[in-house]
Amino acid sequence: MFESPLTGRQLITQFVDALQELPEVDADLDHWEPVRTHGDRGYDAQVDLHVAGKSFVLLIEVKKSVFPRDVRQVAWQLREASHGRPAGQGQAPLPLLVAESLSPGAKELLxxxxxxYYDSGGSLYLPAPGAYLYIEKPPPKALAKSVRTLFTGRRAQVLHALLVQHQNWFGVTELAQQAIVSPATASQVLTELERFDWLVARGQGPSKERHLREPTALLDAWAKQLATIRPPNLRRYYVPGTKAEMLAMRIGEVFDMHDVEYEVSHEAAAQRYAPFLSNVSQVRVRALTGANADAAIGDLGAHVVNEGANLGIIDAKSSGELLFRDRVDGLWLASPIQIYLDLLRGEGRSKEMAEHFRKERIGF
DNA sequence: GACGTAAATGTACCCCTGTT
DNA sequence: AACAGGGGTACATTTACGTC
Known part of the structure; x- marks a missing residue:
């Protein structure tokens, strides 16, 4: 595949074309500096804009992808440029940022x-006096994808580690070890989070450490992301001969006996941390797939059912998915973060329980 | 020298598709 | 239906460089 590597030139052209297509608007690219003259950190291009009988000069800065973090620096730079330049026809020139992708937070800040601003997805914002333009489009595909992948697989393990210990400061290698990912993966996730301004950093080079400043924003974003991806498959079983309140313990014992890595999640686990429901009729377990797990399920006498299940199995392909599980009274419970995320994907009253649980147990 | 970061490279896996 | 091959994805590993 290839990632359309739009050049700055192409972006500008696309921007000018987009303006032209609007009614009563005429725009000309009148100045373009592919290479900056040394020392001049001003702007990349200038566009003359005529809209509804008024004329404006736009000073344009071009970037690839822009996050809130980048906005601050660019804002200052463009301000300088527009003040430094003689105003065209009585109007002060207007600063504008053109980028291949702009994150929602970056747009808001701008x-x-x-x-x-203008991005390749077609979003446009132009606050010209007497000629206000605002078009909101969904973020371009590349950005949507980079956000989506942040909350899946190994990367999610890094987020999990940060959320579980949100009060701590971490070096990259330390965090990588805790999240069971490579240092490179941990580093990538951290730089991405920094762009969203959810992280603070102190020190540089080897002594650099990071801290999750906005755990709420991160968890909210994760929850929002979950809604857009399909929930993991749930295998439903009925285990005969065990009373509901004893079922979890029984399952735990049998899984331990077969050396199956597992964690109880959803309602049954939440209930043990923060009682909410009067009774929980189904135990949901995330377990490492394999012969051992099959043997354990067989040993329980569990059989597949469509209705009336009292055991649900969520397959885990690596133990990274069981990160930060906790041994409580002889039973492995999923981490509070994991329980919250699982409950959000559940049915019935579980979303309600998720919020109660987050408030009571997670606290942010 | 130790660590952080980015880019290049390697690799295992998955999904799709066309063939038999 | 079974299968191989292509393309894409998700990570790890390697490498090179910068900073402390």
Missing amino acids: RSEHIG
């Missing part, structure tokens, strides 16, 4: 700073 709007509050009254700096115009």
Whole structure:
């Protein structure tokens, strides 16, 4: 595949074309500096804009992908440029950022700073006096994808580690060990989070450490992301001969006996941390797939059912999915973060329970 | 020298598709 | 239906470089 590597030139052209297509708008690219003259950190291009009989000069800065973190620096730079330049026809030139992708947070910041923007997804914001333009489009595919992958697989393990110990400061290698990922993966996730301004850093080089400043924002974003991806498969079973309140313990014993890595999650686990429901009729377990797990399920006398299941199995392909499980009273319970995320994907009253649980047990 | 980061490279796996 | 091959994805590993 190839990632359309739009050049700055192409982006600008696309932007000017987008303006032209609007009614009563005429735009000309009148100045383009592919290479900056040394020392001049001003702007990349200038566009003359005529809209509804008024004329404006746009000073344009081009970037690949822009996050809130980048906005601050660019904002300052463009301000300098527009003040430094003689105003065209009485109007002060308007600063505008053109990028291949702009994150939602970055757009919001730009709007509050009254700096115009355009991205390759077609979003446009131009706060010209007397000629306000605002078009909101979903973020371009590349950005949507980079956000989606942040919350899956190994990367999610890094987020999990950060959330579980959100009060701590971490070096990359230390965090990588805790999350059971490579240092490179941990580093990538951290730099991505920094762009969203959810992280603070102190020190540089080998002594660099990071801390999750916005655990709420991160967990909210994760929850939001979950809604867009399909929930993991659940295998439903009925285990005969055990009373509901004893079922979890029984399952735990048998899984331990067969050396199956597992964790109880959903309602049954939440109930043990923060009682909410009067009774829980189904125990949901995330377990490492394999012969051992099959043997354990067989030993329980469990059989597959469509209705009336009292055991649900969620397959885990690596023990990274069982990160931060906790041994409580002889039973492995999923981490509070994992329980919350699982409950959100559940049915019936489980979303309600998720929020109760987050408030009571997670606290942010 | 130890660590952090980015880019290049390697690898295992999955999904799709066309063939038999 | 079974299968091989292509393409894509998700990570790890390697490498090179910068900073402390």
